[in-house]
Amino acid sequence: MPKWPGRRKKLSKEEEDPGPPNGYALLPWLLLGLGSFSNLINGKSPNPWIGGLGLLAFNSLYISVAIRAFVKEKRTSRTQLYLLGAMAAVTYALAIGYGGVWLLYFPLLALAVGTTLRKRPLVAVLLVIVFSAGWLGAVEGDSPWDPWTIGYASFISGAVTAALLELSETVRELRSTRQELARTAVEKERLRFSRDLHDLLGHTLSVIVVKSEAARRLAPRDMDAALAQVADIESVGRQALTEIREAVTGYRDASLAQELERAESALLAAGIDPVVRLSGPPLEPQTAALLGWVVREAATNAIRHSKANRCEITVDGDSERVRLMITDDGRGVGSDAPGSGLKGLTERLAAAGGSLTAGPGPRKGFRLVAELPVDTDTAAEMEHSA
Structure with missing residues (x-):
C-alpha cells in the first residue's frame, strides 16, 4: 500500500x-x-x-x-x-x-x-x-x-x-x-464555539424572522418596502455565513459599532423604537468586541421576548471603566431559556475583570448592565481563554 x-x-x-x-x-x-x-x-x-x-x-x-x-x-x-x-x-x-x-x-x-x-x-x-x-x-x-x-x-x-x-x-x-491539559483545551474550544454559535445564530435568525414578518405585512400595500426588507434578509444571511466561518476559525471580533447598527435595524424591523447614546473616550478593540457580544444578545432577547415599544442602549465610560446599559419598556423578560446566552456573557465578562447584571428595570421592562475595565491585555486574555 x-x-x-x-x-x-x-x-x-x-x-x-x-x-x-x-x-x-x-x-x-x-x-x-x-x-x-x-x-x-x-x-x-x-x-x-x-x-x-x-x-x-x-x-x-x-x-x-x-x-x-x-x-x-x-x-x-x-x-x-x-x-x-x-x-x-x-x-x-x-x-x-x-x-x-x-x-x-x-x-x-x-x-x-x-x-x-x-x-x-x-x-x-x-x-x-x-x-x-x-x-x-x-x-x-x-x-x-x-x-x-x-x-x-x-x-x-x-x-x-x-x-x-x-x-x-x-x-x-x-x-x-x-x-x-489537551483535553481541557479541547473542552474550552468547544465551549467557545458553542457560545459563538449561540450568539451568532440566535441573533441572525431572530433578525431574519422579524424582517420576514415585516416583508409579509408590507407586500400587499408597499412592494418596494417589502423588497427592501427581503434585501436586508439576504444581506443578513450573507453576513451570518461570513461570521460563522470566522467563528469556526476563532478569529471573529464582534465590533461594537457594527452590532449597534445591526441592533438598531433589527429593533426597528420588530417595531421597537431604538435609542442609542454614546459617550466617553474611544474603546480598545477587545473591549469593544466584548460589548458587541452583549449588544447582540440583548437586542436578540428584546426582539424575542420583551414585547417592548422602546429600547435604550447607552455606552459611557472614562479612562478606567466602560459601562453599557440596555433597557426596554416591555414585560420584563430577558430570555425564555435562563442561563443560555446571558450566562455565557456573564462568564466572559467576569474572566475579563468585568461584570454583567440583568433583571427587571426600576419601573418596568428589563435592564441589562455590563461593566468592563478599559484594559486591552485583560480582555485579550479573556478572549483567548474563552
Whole structure:
C-alpha cells in the first residue's frame, strides 16, 4: 500500500506510552547469585540443603518484590513491606552463615529496597544496608576489598534504581498531565464555539424572522418596502455565513459599532423604537468586541421576548471603566431559556475583570448592565481563554 505524504504511522501502545520498565527487567540481576549456586553444587558451602532453601527463598522473595514494585497500590501496601523484611532476614542469614560470594545478595537487597521505598525511608534503610554490608564484608569476606566493593555496590544499586524509577514515575505523571491539559483545551474550544454559535445564530435568525414578518405585512400595500426588507434578509444571511466561518476559525471580533447598527435595524424591523447614546473616550478593540457580544444578545432577547415599544442602549465610560446599559419598556423578560446566552456573557465578562447584571428595570421592562475595565491585555486574555 503506498504511503501518502504526511500520513502518520500508527504507533503501538508501547510507542505511545512506553512508561517505566516492569519488574521482569530486574530479574537478570539474579545472575549475581551464580557464585553461591556454584558453591552449593561443588560442595564448597556447608549444609547445602539449608543454603539451597535459603537461595530458593531469596529468589522467590526478590521476584515477588520486583514485580509488585511496579504497581503503585501493591508497592505501597504492607504486604510489600513484609516481603521486603523477609528478604532482608534471608539476606543477613545467608551472609552471616556463609560469607564470601553470598555477600553479593546485599546489592540485590538494596536494589529491591530502591524499587519499593522513596525519600526518607529509602535513605534510612539504604544506609543501614550499606554499613552492615560493609561490616559483614570485613568479617565474612574473602578479600580485604570486600567491605568497600559490597558496600559501594549496595549503595549504587539502591540509589540509582530509586532515582531512575522515580524519574520514570515523574515522566508518566507529566505525560498524564499533558493529556489532561489537551483535553481541557479541547473542552474550552468547544465551549467557545458553542457560545459563538449561540450568539451568532440566535441573533441572525431572530433578525431574519422579524424582517420576514415585516416583508409579509408590507407586500400587499408597499412592494418596494417589502423588497427592501427581503434585501436586508439576504444581506443578513450573507453576513451570518461570513461570521460563522470566522467563528469556526476563532478569529471573529464582534465590533461594537457594527452590532449597534445591526441592533438598531433589527429593533426597528420588530417595531421597537431604538435609542442609542454614546459617550466617553474611544474603546480598545477587545473591549469593544466584548460589548458587541452583549449588544447582540440583548437586542436578540428584546426582539424575542420583551414585547417592548422602546429600547435604550447607552455606552459611557472614562479612562478606567466602560459601562453599557440596555433597557426596554416591555414585560420584563430577558430570555425564555435562563442561563443560555446571558450566562455565557456573564462568564466572559467576569474572566475579563468585568461584570454583567440583568433583571427587571426600576419601573418596568428589563435592564441589562455590563461593566468592563478599559484594559486591552485583560480582555485579550479573556478572549483567548474563552
